[in-house]
Amino acid sequence: MYTLTGLELKNPTLLAAGVLGTTGASLCRVAREGGAGAVVTKSIGPVPKTGHPNPSMVRLDCGFLNAMGLPNPSYPAFLQELELAKKDAGVPVIASIFGGNPGEFAEVAEGLLPEKPDAFELNVSCPHAEGYGAAVGSNPCLVEAVTAAVKDVVDVPVWVKLTPNVSDITAIGNAAEAGGADAVVAINTVKGMAIDIESGYPVLGNRSGGLSGKAVKPVAVKCVYDLYTALEIPVIGVGGVSSWEDAVEMMMAGAAAVQVGSAVYDRMDVFSEIGAGIEAFLQRKGYSDVKKIIGLAHEMV
């Protein structure tokens, strides 16, 4: 068992927010069939949103580009999905939430409390939703205020998911910690764009979006590495993890656990595969505990 901000996980791989997390049934499937140690829901906000027009996600040779636009049914309609996930997933369920200001974040968190999410993950990092996400998450004062507002109304761990689209991610990480965050999650997608050269049209319905998958892994490793040095609280690594080797690398940079998103494209059971791969690696190298590799790269000077 792994412990992460007090949550007990059977393995240190979590489903990342925004992937297969719109319905309770889907979250249960990722937990049961996929073997995830915990699952994070789609980001839920104060009012229903249909998101951006399609195309909302395309595959590139180096990863994926998406601009979903935070589609969500709002917290009242999501309660029934959260209820099902909590009942049948068999693993911790983390509610990802967003809002435009501290009051909205607190409203959504409180609104979801009746179904007892095991933790909250604050989305202050979506790169393509006006007034939300990174619009909040690139302002340290706002990040601190949002974190504190949610901490005030819940008594479960609060994680803050950070955007790499800032000049210094550690300043934002410090703000989250100052606001009382129990962990930070790094990174959300990196701003990106693709253009259809036959027509000149940007491919995504929102014109631009966020890059995930293979291409962003080195960006994520560096952000996790820097945050591990700057913060006292745990860092959860996410960005381009699709194998146990990627996960081990992220942990050596300082991640206490990893999240996996786009890689479900290839296979649903990527979580159990990564979990088993990490175990086998620890055994082969003679590490008594996963803690021995968390942040290991920092000691190698």
Added chain:
Amino acid sequence: MLPLNVMTLPLNVSIERIVEESPLVRTFFFSHSFENMEPGQFVMVWIRGVDEVPMGLSRKNSITVQKVGEATSKLFELKEGDSFGLRGPFGKGFSLPAAGEKVLVIAGGVGAAPLSPYAEAAGDAGADVQTVLGARSAGDLLFEDRFSAVGALDVSTDDGSKGTKGFVTDVLRKLDVSAFDRIAVCGPEIMMVSVFRLLQEKDVLEKAEFSLHRYFKCGIGVCGACCIDPSGLRVCKDGPVFSGVQLLGSELGKYARDASGRRVKI
């Protein structure tokens, strides 16, 4: 599944020919042929500057579209020589029969689009194909010629202007559905759920496959917008064609989720 080195950026195709099938349904023949497509698979059709919507392939090089919303209305404004983007084919199609098998095709309205290449492929495989085709009225019946070219065809229309007056289920009640090795169904959800119930009564659901329609965002199995209850199966990747057994106790005919993820009654 696509090979891992294949991008899913839209392919630019131009419209080679437009056929008006009925006042609200047109077939667009485009300048690319998906040689390896499985009947029942879909493509994401990108009408640039408007939206991208899923469409079942009606041939290796055509889609057959009903004008229902903004994207399809814009598509109807396009002329021969104009272009649009295509990603795919995606998803799981209908399973093909072996030679000598008896196949029943049940198509309602524009649901005939993905079933017409299936009926043809089943015929090519040496199966004995029979089709029940339903529509509102005679003018809305799609691909009668293609279905009748590969086997027996029974027709129903809501207004009785051709064939049996009523629904496809009125024709099905007169057939011995247990005599078929495979049953392929596609049409409006209200029609599919009636067929589902009838096949369930006759205890032949394990031979049946249904093609579902849900709101898609990514279309490639990542975002989760199209997952159905209670299985959590993704319509875009695990489907759109599901076996009758997979759909037992499911949301079919009860509700679907809209673009925000809210449940909406069927």
